[in-house]
Amino acid sequence: MQKIGIGNTIFTRSRNIEKLLGFSKLFLKFEGGNPTGTMKDRASYACLKLAESQGYDKLAIASCGNFGASFVGLAHHFGIEAHVFIPEGYHAPRISEMRARGGVIHRASGTYEEVVEYSGREAVRRGWFNANPGVEANTRVSMEAYSTISHEIYDRLGYAPNAVAVPVGNGTTLAGIYEGFAELMRKGETERVPAMIGASTPGGNPVMECFLEGERSIRDIDPSGITETEYNEPLVSWRSLDGQEAINALWESGGWAAYVSDEKMLEFSEILAKEEGLWVLPASASALVALAEYASKRSEGGAYVAVLTGRKG
DSSP states (O other), X not given: OGGGTOSOOEEEEOHHHHHHHTOSEEEEEEGGGSTXXXXXXXXXXXXXXXXXXXXXXXXXXXXXXXHHHHHHHHHGGGTOEEEEEEEXXXXXXXXXXXXXXXXXXXXXXXXXXXXXXXXXXXXXXXXXXXXXXXXXXXXXXXXXXXXXXXXXXHHHHSSOOSEEEEEOSSSHHHHHHHHHHHHHHHTTSOSOOOEEEEEEOTTOOHHHXXXXXXXXXXXXXXXXXXXXXXXXXXXXXXXXXXXXXXHHHHHHTTOEEEEOOHHHHHHHHHHHHHHHOOOBOHHHHHHHHHHHXXXXXXXXXXXXXXXXXXXXX
16 A cells, blocks of 8 residues: 555554543554545555455546545546445535546535435446445455554554543444454463444434444434534444444443534644644544543553544635
8 A cells, every 4th residue: 555655644642642531552554645635545546456456447436525535536547437426415625626636526416315225226337447445345345444554553553442432423444453453362472352442423324323222233323313413424334334333342441432512623733733743624633533532441551542544624
């Protein structure tokens, strides 16, 4: 991945925020250093490699912004044309960027989840690669790609931290990071898997709702009860497409989850800018909010890691 600058992103101890929030040891993993500014580059690169290996020269992906921008930004390395399907109701500020970089934009009616289904059908009809989450092969390679975050954390620390917090939308990133640490434990390189901490928006994510209600199987939630804003949009979903894998990771790691308000996301994104010089999307800052709440409930020390999944601007 390093040939095009993916991975080995910033990993730093934040002593200022440690003191401010009362952590014993706090580390930040900043995925905004990837080429298009989010952790999505790890998964899109893996899916593009899969599409190339199967002989495709076009793909379809549903997106509200970041995932589409990632596919478009990396597709030219593979000679693949990226067709991005965006719900009509979304502002999608990265549309002009996608067009400028050669992406083909399609507007479609319905929610993001409905547009995932529609774009998948269009991919089949037109003979394109269906790059959407929820497709088994895509889930597999995406989770393998996100597992590299675990390896990078382990390589820097030399051990598995007590807990790792991750923002949750579809659930793929949290599940992949868990699998990476589980693999390290199976190989005998670490004696534990960190407690996985999920963070998402109140009332707007099936992984959070099911886990917090003690359920072990994913289910859809009622979309009419979701309030979407410009800040929580990356986390909102009424159907988490890789949600079962994420719920499994939370339960198997002895994990924890928390809802995070827009106000807290904004507050903590400002703290990260002031104390670390990291310009982080509010939704990405949700991981630090949840981690601070988790750590405050525990008397033991230890090392805690917040995965900041995307940069602002």
